[in-house]
Amino acid sequence: MNKLLFATLLTMATSSAFAGETSTTLKVQGTLTTSACTPTLSNGGIVDFGTIQVSSLSSTQPNSLGQKDISLSITCDSATKVGFTVISNHEEGNPYNSVEFSNGNVVTNHDNLFGLGKTAENIGIGSYGVWVDASSINVDGSTAQLMSRGTGSNPGDWNTSMGVLRGSDSIVTSFGSFNEPVAFNSATFSLEVAATVQPTDTLAITDTTSLDGEMTISLFYL
Amino acid sequence: MRTFSRITTIGALAVISSFMAVPASFANSDCQMTLSQPEVDLQVLRQDEAVKTGQGWSVMQEKDINVNVFCTTPRKMAVFFHGNAGDKGYFRFGSQSGLSGKVSQLMVDGQHYPMAKTVNPGSFLPDGSATEELLVHNREGIMAVNGNSAVQGQQMNFRLTLTPVLKESEFKVSDRTTLTSDIGLVMIDDQ
Numbered sequence: 001m002n003k004l005l006f007a008t009l010l011t012m013a014t015s016s017a018f019a020g021e022t023s024t025t026l027k028v029q030g031t032l033t034t035s036a037c038t039p040t041l042s043n044g045g046i047v048d049f050g051t052i053q054v055s056s057l058s059s060t061q062p063n064s065l066g067q068k069d070i071s072l073s074i075t076c077d078s079a080t081k082v083g084f085t086v087i088s089n090h091e092e093g094n095p096y097n098s099v100e101f102s103n104g105n106v107v108t109n110h111d112n113l114f115g116l117g118k119t120a121e122n123i124g125i126g127s128y129g130v131w132v133d134a135s136s137i138n139v140d141g142s143t144a145q146l147m148s149r150g151t152g153s154n155p156g157d158w159n160t161s162m163g164v165l166r167g168s169d170s171i172v173t174s175f176g177s178f179n180e181p182v183a184f185n186s187a188t189f190s191l192e193v194a195a196t197v198q199p200t201d202t203l204a205i206t207d208t209t210s211l212d213g214e215m216t217i218s219l220f221y222l
Numbered sequence: 223m224r225t226f227s228r229i230t231t232i233g234a235l236a237v238i239s240s241f242m243a244v245p246a247s248f249a250n251s252d253c254q255m256t257l258s259q260p261e262v263d264l265q266v267l268r269q270d271e272a273v274k275t276g277q278g279w280s281v282m283q284e285k286d287i288n289v290n291v292f293c294t295t296p297r298k299m300a301v302f303f304h305g306n307a308g309d310k311g312y313f314r315f316g317s318q319s320g321l322s323g324k325v326s327q328l329m330v331d332g333q334h335y336p337m338a339k340t341v342n343p344g345s346f347l348p349d350g351s352a353t354e355e356l357l358v359h360n361r362e363g364i365m366a367v368n369g370n371s372a373v374q375g376q377q378m379n380f381r382l383t384l385t386p387v388l389k390e391s392e393f394k395v396s397d398r399t400t401l402t403s404d405i406g407l408v409m410i411d412d413q
Binding site: 027 | 263265315384386403404
């Protein structure tokens, strides 16, 4: 009888302690993805310099083909710090011809010159360079600083980029302010592409020949 | 873009659920518990952003949430944590990963106190010694202590630090994958 009474009292005491109960739920969510951001080039990624008559080109001097623009958009599912690297896929035979952009900038450094492929006779056709038009940068509706640093284990500090792209995946280019990249949902900007082909005497082409430059742009998550 | 819309929808539903839960708690108690951020979106979790790795695990950036409990009259209070948990008491996050919870900076009525665990919602007896911060597991509670006794007060607040600990294989997804965890916080008092 005493045991029963004790048990009853214990139950009442426990119930009393539970009488005041307040609760809430904390919801936590995270996302795993194979690729958080997607790069998209305008015009299907093709920069078309059109048809150029060989007869209109210099036979003895490199020929500037001028500049064409293409836009690159990087769209992310959520605000992400990301940059991009570039690497030329058709470097064999690159003659490293200097290229001149519409604004008068001339690129001569071999690291910034990419190959335009080869003729049927295995002669390098020419070179092209790519420049990011800093004035065109739109990051989530605002302008942003164009910046770059290395991609290796000791990448160094972020610094303002002039905009000329360097190949071999060694430099990552991104956007931000005060030398600090920002996370963004969307970034859009123009890539200026300027090309130069070799003198026609060097090319010695006898048939229609395509400019065959190809570059891979890869996103680099920061 | 479609995925982003889906996340927004989940968020909206959760807010409605939260509004429904608060009046329910008032019906049973004259206390209210609020979170500085009832929904935490850790965004995209990337393995190369891990703050620490080893033995097949990646420790990701932690996230702080402030928890505040306010009652109309002073009383002993303990906050218990419960959710879907693994063998070691970590809250499940994804299929193989977990969330570690750490409580720190406990204050009652504006005064700092050490804390102790309690595993019995009815007793207010400390389980173990008092300390400045505690890792909390499923079905464990924390309370402010003074000596060996639970502290009475009207308002209790503390910081809950969540740390995602992801199994390396968790990162190998073939498509966008959302990890979720719901952690229930229940305040028990002696009134």
